[in-house]
Amino acid sequence: MVTTLSCAVLDDYQGVAHELGDWKRLDGRVDVRFVDRHIPGHDELVAEIADCEIVVVMRERTPFPAELFARLPKLRLLITSGMRNASVDLGAAAAHGVTVCGTASNSEPPAELTWALILGLARGVVTEGAHFRDGGPWQSTLGADLHGRRLGLLGLGKIGTRVARVGAAFGMDVAAWSRNLTPERAAEAGVTYTASKEELLETSDFVSVHLVLGESTRGLIGAEELRRMRPGAFLVNTSRAAIVDQEALLRALREGWIAGAGADVFTTEPVPADDPLRTAPNFLGLPHLGYVTRRNYEGYFQGAVEDIEAYLAGSPVRTLG
Incomplete structure (x- = not known):
């Protein structure tokens, strides 16, 4: 039987x-x-x-x-x-x-979604789309350029490398840093090697996280790091929420340390209805769609x-x- x-x-x-x-x-x-x-x-x-x-x-x-x-x-x-x-x-x-x-x-979908967040933030897609639907103001935002700007990648693995190629196609100066990244590996991927995390944050107009979560990367981006970023810069995280200190990110958005942030990953998923990130200014959040x-x-x-x-x-x- x-x-x-x-x-x-x-x-x-x-x-x-x-x-x-x-x-x-x-x-x-x-x-x-x-x-x-x-x-x-x-x-x-x-x-x-x-x-x-x-x-x-x-x-x-x-x-x-x-x-x-x-x-x-x-x-x-x-x-x-x-x-x-x-x-x-x-x-x-x-x-x-x-x-x-x-x-x-497949590593292509999360790389593609990273660009959905970058472009959505840079061109105010959510705000302008909502205004179009509800009859709001015609042209209310001023877009951020990609061409000629620096894209800083925290991590240059399979996904980070794919994101770098698209950045180069947009005419961006693409730089990368991670603890294990070497100048040779960066050159192989066609990106600028950055010697320190601090330098990457201070010189980039867009920062995108592509690291594996571990003891060495948990809380890697906290209040100190967010304050190092340019006031007009954007942060995007499609890796793991715990790499970025969520309380520090919320404060950075509320106090205008950075121009905005986008994320596809959160500490608790599904995100509770009362999570303050849902209503944070200049924040573009998606329900973990990177692999979907x-x-x-x-x-x-x-x-x-x-x-x-x-x-x-x-x-x-x-x-x-």
Whole structure:
């Protein structure tokens, strides 16, 4: 007799997971259900997925700390979109006999969204678009130029390098800094090597964050760093919220230390309705859309099906940890 396993696909906000993965390949072996709402509390989450041997998570929307693994004794396979998920305690997963697997992920979408934020801030797109719809003033903002201005990149990995290429196409002077960046690597990417974070912040008209969150990058941009930026400069963060001190950013916006900021990542997601950043002046926020494209989702959910099949065959692929 074949035993049918239970699988929950969490945080399917757009309700598209069922159509973007070939789940029928699991028929007769795995019963798959899709959860289209975010479940913030552990008690409610455990009640929802306690019967599941397999859980699929979308990026870091639902963290899996040690305490949660301890409350899910039936869980045997956890799949995350992408091959890195800092919100999953891999040590706890191993200790509880849970295999953790990932999927492929594309670096183009977050680089593209970075430019949506930069352009939106530079040309007052949200303000002008709202005025157009509600009959407000015709031309109320004065745009910031990109051509001839400096784009400073904190981090020059896959995403940062893609952002740099677009900046160069706009005729910007692109510079970069990170603790591990070398002049040779910067030259290879066609950008100006900056010896210090402070120099990058002081000389850039647009600063964009493209670093992995870790002990060395947590709080990397605080009040001191924001004060070093030019009053007419913009800060964009599409990496992780904790890299930028959120309280300092809020103060910088309210007191006009910088011209504006854009972010696609936040300390708590979904962002609470009363979060002060929602109404901060000159702030352009998006609901963590960097990776949210059809091509990425197709890769995530089809990859999840492949991960499940490989696990059932006794040969897990794309394992983490």
